[in-house]
Amino acid sequence: MTVKDILDAIQSKDATSADYAALPLPDSYRAITVHKDETEMFAGLETRDKDPRKSIHLDEVPVPELGPGEALVAVMASSVNYNSVWTSIFEPLSTFGFLERYGKVSELTRRHDLPYHIIGSDLAGVVLRTGPGVNAWKPGDEVVAHCLSVELESSDGHNDTMLDPEQRIWGFETNFGGLAEVALVKSNQLMPKPAHLSWEEAAAPGLVNSTAYRQLVSRNGAQMKQGDNVLIWGASGGLGSYATQFALAGGANPICVVSSDQKADICRSMGAEAIIDRNAEGYRFWKDENTQDPKEWKRFGKRIRELTGGEDVDIVFEHPGRETFGASVYVTRKGGTIVTCASTSGYNHEYDNRYLWMSLKRIIGSHFANYREAWEANRLIAKGKIHPTLSKVYSLQDTGQAAYDVHRNLHQGKVGVLCLAPEEGLGVRDEEMRAKHIDAINRFRNV
Numbered sequence: 001m002t003v004k005d006i007l008d009a010i011q012s013k014d015a016t017s018a019d020y021a022a023l024p025l026p027d028s029y030r031a032i033t034v035h036k037d038e039t040e041m042f043a044g045l046e047t048r049d050k051d052p053r054k055s056i057h058l059d060e061v062p063v064p065e066l067g068p069g070e071a072l073v074a075v076m077a078s079s080v081n082y083n084s085v086w087t088s089i090f091e092p093l094s095t096f097g098f099l100e101r102y103g104k105v106s107e108l109t110r111r112h113d114l115p116y117h118i119i120g121s122d123l124a125g126v127v128l129r130t131g132p133g134v135n136a137w138k139p140g141d142e143v144v145a146h147c148l149s150v151e152l153e154s155s156d157g158h159n160d161t162m163l164d165p166e167q168r169i170w171g172f173e174t175n176f177g178g179l180a181e182v183a184l185v186k187s188n189q190l191m192p193k194p195a196h197l198s199w200e201e202a203a204a205p206g207l208v209n210s211t212a213y214r215q216l217v218s219r220n221g222a223q224m225k226q227g228d229n230v231l232i233w234g235a236s237g238g239l240g241s242y243a244t245q246f247a248l249a250g251g252a253n254p255i256c257v258v259s260s261d262q263k264a265d266i267c268r269s270m271g272a273e274a275i276i277d278r279n280a281e282g283y284r285f286w287k288d289e290n291t292q293d294p295k296e297w298k299r300f301g302k303r304i305r306e307l308t309g310g311e312d313v314d315i316v317f318e319h320p321g322r323e324t325f326g327a328s329v330y331v332t333r334k335g336g337t338i339v340t341c342a343s344t345s346g347y348n349h350e351y352d353n354r355y356l357w358m359s360l361k362r363i364i365g366s367h368f369a370n371y372r373e374a375w376e377a378n379r380l381i382a383k384g385k386i387h388p389t390l391s392k393v394y395s396l397q398d399t400g401q402a403a404y405d406v407h408r409n410l411h412q413g414k415v416g417v418l419c420l421a422p423e424e425g426l427g428v429r430d431e432e433m434r435a436k437h438i439d440a441i442n443r444f445r446n447v
């Protein structure tokens with residue numbers, strides 16, 4: 001039995017749940033990994049010089065044992081997230097530390113502590129097997145998976161699953177991730193695959209869409225409302241391309257920051273009008289490695305006021321971190337919110353606290369999304385209210401190059417990866433709905 005037999009069943013389009021259940025599992029499958037004995041390979045190099053193409057491998061690995069509450073999924077497509085870039089350059093930490101720690105939780109979690117880490121935090125595919133106690137899903141179901149893995153044994157996470165003390169990001173802090181032909185997930189991660197999308201389109205939004213939803217829309221984030229001015233860094237990138245859509249769909253006014261004409265055009269085509277090209281306008285928020293330049297914050301703020309008719313921003317959608325955070329705090333209006341989920345350019349932020357407390361601003365930390373938020377974010381994709389921002393698709397063996405593109409900011413929106421899917425464009429079930437949204441679905445393609 002090989003993964004090829006699984007693919008045949010999926011491509012037949014009419015295999016029943018019983019057919020899938022009768023398919024024997026393969027012994028092994030192809031997966032994108034990093035190796036524990038290579039975590040020091042980039043020692044001494046600058047972050048930008050650490051090359052994911054050198055650390056990312058395509059290996060044949062055994063199928064993991066299936067536990068209670070879990071599902072094995074045949075992965076048709078996945079996507080590259082920045083967390084896979086972090087994993088592949090072993091920054092800020094090697095992810096093997098996460099796997100070792102998870103391995104100590106129980107007999108079952110010990111499976112995750114291996115000398116290789118199968119990475120990837122998105123998937124679209126078909127359920128192959130479910131473990132004991134799983135009733136909501138069955139073999140043959142077409143699904144996407146969100147990346148929140150929780151144990152839920154502590155009451156801390158019972159209101160907001162992100163607050164579980166054993167909260168982990170699947171495929172980053174757990175093993176058996178989505179950049180592979182088969183993945184292991186907790187069944188609570190599964191959600192229906194949007195029927196109007198192909199496998200690679202369906203796999204693209206998951207992580208970033210859910211994160212942007214919590215960060216911007218949810219009551220756990222900035223609670224954006226109609227008319228809000230929302231400053232969005234990296235507005236055509238992974239997170240930003242969804243934040244821009246949420247702002248537009250929610251009646252807010254996105255002020256999109258990008259770094260090229262091409263990216264400005266994409267934001268315009270989404271419907272944004274206020275766009276700042278940070279490259280063309282040459283903002284230098286840091287005079288040198290240790291000193292910021294408040295005059296540049298002010299110049300940036302003036303530009304925002306020009307674009308908004310004199311208003312400051314209600315919300316800053318932050319993730320670049322050290323390079324932009326001082327400016328983000330400065331340009332926020334009195335009583336406004338800076339909501340941050342990352343620190344791509346450095347995690348030791350500096351800002352002038354007088355502008356925070358005297359103007360009663362708040363900083364909110366946000367991370368991925370709870371079960372419900374991830375479900376709501378996926379529902380918006382399924383209803384055609386928010387669209388995938390897939391630009392380019394790579395084969396599984398070229399994942400290293402895909403991660404390199406994201407690391408070096410050479411990409412737009414999201415970069416997809418075909419896992420079992422032999423070509424792009426497969427898996428669409430609702431052609432009528434697709435036709436209605438086809439321009440939006442293709443907006444980021446090949447730009």
Ligand SMILES: C/C=C/C(=O)SCCNC(=O)CCNC(=O)[C@H](O)C(C)(C)COP(=O)(O)OP(=O)(O)OC[C@H]1O[C@@H](n2cnc3c(N)ncnc32)[C@H](O)[C@@H]1OP(=O)(O)O
Pocket residue numbers: 082083086091092093147169207211341342367368
């Ligand atoms: C969805 C996608 C998301 C993304 O892409 S996010 C971007 C990628 N992610 C990252 O870059 C984050 C990577 N993770 C990290 O860098 C680290 O993961 C953290 C800095 C978040 C945490 O560091 P750590 O060392 O794992 O955890 P500690 O909490 O510092 O625990 C170490 C020890 O310190 C103890 N401790 C924690 N808080 C306190 C306290 N307040 N007072 C005293 N001790 C404390 C703990 O218990 C533990 O102890 P003991 O080693 O014995 O288990």
Ligand SMILES: NC(=O)C1=CN([C@@H]2O[C@H](COP(=O)(O)OP(=O)(O)OC[C@H]3O[C@@H](n4cnc5c(N)ncnc54)[C@H](OP(=O)(O)O)[C@@H]3O)[C@@H](O)[C@H]2O)C=CC1
Pocket residue numbers: 081082083086207208211233234235236237238239240257258259260263278319320323324341342343344345366367368369406409413
């Ligand atoms: N906590 C969480 O749950 C999550 C955290 N993240 C983290 O968020 C970060 C961004 O992820 P994602 O959006 O997918 O990545 P992308 O690389 O797809 O997009 C980020 C965009 O930010 C802009 N950017 C990058 N560096 C800077 C800088 N120094 N100053 C200003 N703008 C910058 C770039 O746009 P341009 O060049 O056009 O300005 C880039 O396209 C990563 O660190 C990731 O790990 C991501 C998802 C979830």
